[in-house]
Amino acid sequence: MSVSFPELTYTxxxxxxxxxxxxxxxxxRLVRNPQGLLGLVILGLxxxxxxxxxxxxxxxxxxxxxxxxxxxxSLEHPFGTDELRRDLYSRTLFGLRVSLALSLTSVTxxxxxxxxxxxxxxxxxxxxxxxxxxxxxxxxxxPGLLSALAIVTILGPSIRNVAIAIAFFSVPSFARLSRAQMxxxxxxxxxxxxxxxxxxxxxxxFRHIAPNAIAPLLTQVALFIASAVSVSAALSFLGLGERAPxxxxxxxxxxxxxxxxxxxxxxxxxxxxxxxxxxxLNLLADAVNDAINPFARRxx
Amino acid sequence: MISYIIGRLLQAVxxxxxxxxxxxxxxxxxxxxxxxxIAGEDxxxxxxxxxxxxxxxxxxxxxxxxxxxxxxxRGDLGVSLxxxxxxxxxxxxxxxxxxxxxxxxxxxxxVIGIPLGTIAGVxxxxxxxxxxxxxxxxxxxxxxxxLGVLLLWLFAVTLGWLPASxxxxxxxxxxxxxxxxxxxAIALGTGLAAVLARYTxxxxxxxxxxxxxxxxxxxxxxxxxxxxxxxxxxxxxPIVTIVALQLGNIMAGAVVIERVFTRPGLGRLVVDAILxxxxxxxxxxxxxxxxxxxxxNLAADLAYGLLDPRVRRR
Numbered sequence: 001m002s003v004s005f006p007e008l009t010y011t012x013x014x015x016x017x018x019x020x021x022x023x024x025x026x027x028x029r030l031v032r033n034p035q036g037l038l039g040l041v042i043l044g045l046x047x048x049x050x051x052x053x054x055x056x057x058x059x060x061x062x063x064x065x066x067x068x069x070x071x072x073x074s075l076e077h078p079f080g081t082d083e084l085r086r087d088l089y090s091r092t093l094f095g096l097r098v099s100l101a102l103s104l105t106s107v108t109x110x111x112x113x114x115x116x117x118x119x120x121x122x123x124x125x126x127x128x129x130x131x132x133x134x135x136x137x138x139x140x141x142x143p144g145l146l147s148a149l150a151i152v153t154i155l156g157p158s159i160r161n162v163a164i165a166i167a168f169f170s171v172p173s174f175a176r177l178s179r180a181q182m183x184x185x186x187x188x189x190x191x192x193x194x195x196x197x198x199x200x201x202x203x204x205x206f207r208h209i210a211p212n213a214i215a216p217l218l219t220q221v222a223l224f225i226a227s228a229v230s231v232s233a234a235l236s237f238l239g240l241g242e243r244a245p246x247x248x249x250x251x252x253x254x255x256x257x258x259x260x261x262x263x264x265x266x267x268x269x270x271x272x273x274x275x276x277x278x279x280x281l282n283l284l285a286d287a288v289n290d291a292i293n294p295f296a297r298r299x300x
Numbered sequence: 301m302i303s304y305i306i307g308r309l310l311q312a313v314x315x316x317x318x319x320x321x322x323x324x325x326x327x328x329x330x331x332x333x334x335x336x337x338i339a340g341e342d343x344x345x346x347x348x349x350x351x352x353x354x355x356x357x358x359x360x361x362x363x364x365x366x367x368x369x370x371x372x373x374r375g376d377l378g379v380s381l382x383x384x385x386x387x388x389x390x391x392x393x394x395x396x397x398x399x400x401x402x403x404x405x406x407x408x409x410x411v412i413g414i415p416l417g418t419i420a421g422v423x424x425x426x427x428x429x430x431x432x433x434x435x436x437x438x439x440x441x442x443x444x445x446x447l448g449v450l451l452l453w454l455f456a457v458t459l460g461w462l463p464a465s466x467x468x469x470x471x472x473x474x475x476x477x478x479x480x481x482x483x484x485a486i487a488l489g490t491g492l493a494a495v496l497a498r499y500t501x502x503x504x505x506x507x508x509x510x511x512x513x514x515x516x517x518x519x520x521x522x523x524x525x526x527x528x529x530x531x532x533x534x535x536x537x538p539i540v541t542i543v544a545l546q547l548g549n550i551m552a553g554a555v556v557i558e559r560v561f562t563r564p565g566l567g568r569l570v571v572d573a574i575l576x577x578x579x580x581x582x583x584x585x586x587x588x589x590x591x592x593x594x595x596x597n598l599a600a601d602l603a604y605g606l607l608d609p610r611v612r613r614r
Contacts, residue, residue, distance in 0.1 A: 237559065
């Protein structure tokens with residue numbers, strides 16, 4: 001007697017992707033979550049504004065061509081003008097561009113190095129792991145902003161060095177987390193079977209373990225981009241980031257601080273852009289966490 | 301308990317050693333010859349040589365490290381390269397205002413965070429809980445220095461209720477000192493308050509489902525006694541660790557907040573030192589901060605063991 005299994009039927013190609021692919025399934029859960037959708041929409045708008053900044057603005061950000069200093073917002077200057085007769089709308093958009101580009105590059109570099117480090121330590125194990133992790137412990141003893149300050153001291157204040165500093169301070173957390181992931185996956189049966197089939201360590205780590213271990217790290221990436229935005233803004237605020245006349249969100253807020261009596265619009269718009277950016281990244285990190293890990297979703 | 305303390309102390313040793321090597325490397329990692337860079341572009345070779353001797357840069361690196369540790373152990377933090385003032389003197393002036401700010405921020409964070417988190421944890425999905433979520437979301441978007449600028453603008457510039465800058469020693473005029481401290485402490489403490497509130501909420505909510513809470517209720521205790529003496533007391537143990545771990549962020553945040561409110565302190569000292577390339581000040585301040593941070597975390601772990609006997613046995 002033959003047994004027939006019912007075929008899984010899907011109403012559409014889309015449904016099949018959502019059900020069977022981890023990526024599309026997670027993305028589907030992400031946009032179904034109102035928090036995630038809101039984060040995604042705000043972040044999308046901000047990223048769009050940053051990418052298309054040259055098309056969306058009609059004044060050069062660094063040219064002192066407005067007719068007067070401290071002009072309140074108008075159609076010509078939607079965010080007003082600053083102490084050097086520059087258009088704050090274009091300065092905010094170009095500043096956003098700097099913040100985003102800097103945070104994305106530095107976290108991409110830092111997380112890649114950290115994940116490699118953690119995977120290596122976790123896979124090799126033994127005394128190599130012990131030594132590597134004590135090193136990470138020592139680096140974690142430095143709060144993020146402080147180690148960033150130390151690196152900017154070594155390399156000198158500049159936007160590139162701020163990026164290096166942020167990449168550097170994101171390494172230990174990623175190393176820690178990816179090592180833990182590696183330890184959890186390393187002894188599972190599928191690894192043993194891959195080994196039995198003769199796969200080498202590089203293939204096992206990247207083809208077999210990495211896809212299973214990477215999900216929790218994605219949440220960490222989103223959170224670190226938010227913290228990179230915040231730290232780079234703080235460093236620019238301290239005057240350790242970009243050089244004049246270039247704009248960044250933190251730098252704009254710094255100069256706005258000295259002109260609070262004269263121009264309410266000066267801190268408002270760069271501040272709002274920064275707040276929205278941080279908010280959307282945090283909402284997204286939360287939603288990514290829920291989406292890739294449905295079991296950890298809150299019971300509420 | 302003794303073995304727990306000894307074990308924990310031994311764990312701190314390699315961390316301290318590696319952290320000190322990391323800080324020590326700061327000066328040695330400057331690209332090029334540190335003496336050349338520190339002396340400046342228009343220094344004569346003879347001046348550079350004097351400086352190199354002065355900094356001990358011609359000795360082998362391990363010798364330099366051991367000597368530096370020896371000097372630190374004797375309380376010698378070196379002298380400023382610019383002014384020749386001993387760093388210990390600079391720190392005596394800069395550390396109290398920053399510690400004062402950090403302490404005030406902790407007070408604000410605890411006073412707001414613990415009660416808010418407790419109420420939200422006891423009554424999940426209430427108006428309080430909803431308020432806490434809103435508060436948390438707000439603090440996620442507004443970093444402390446941005447909040448500082450907002451407070452400065454509203455309460456100092458527009459309303460004129462509180463001073464915009466400076467610091468008054470509490471020994472000279474306690475009231476005026478508090479007035480100068482209020483805005484910076486709120487700016488720095490609010491983010492921490494949200495962190496603490498969220499943790500308290502989670503732990504209190506978990507504790508409220510435990511059997512001992514039902515026992516306490518069955519004994520006929522009043523609601524607030526059940527919550528404060530039973531639920532909150534057990535929930536506060538993990539909070540000790542969070543408070544200690546956040547110290548690094550608070551000290552680093554203080555550096556930035558001092559800039560917002562033009563307060564004297566470590567922030568001004570360090571940022572000016574970085575901009576002037578006064579590496580000795582940066583190096584000494586970093587090692588002091590890192591040692592404080594590691595010690596406080598050690599103390600928190602020990603306190604944890606003292607408060608919760610279960611931890612010791614692990």
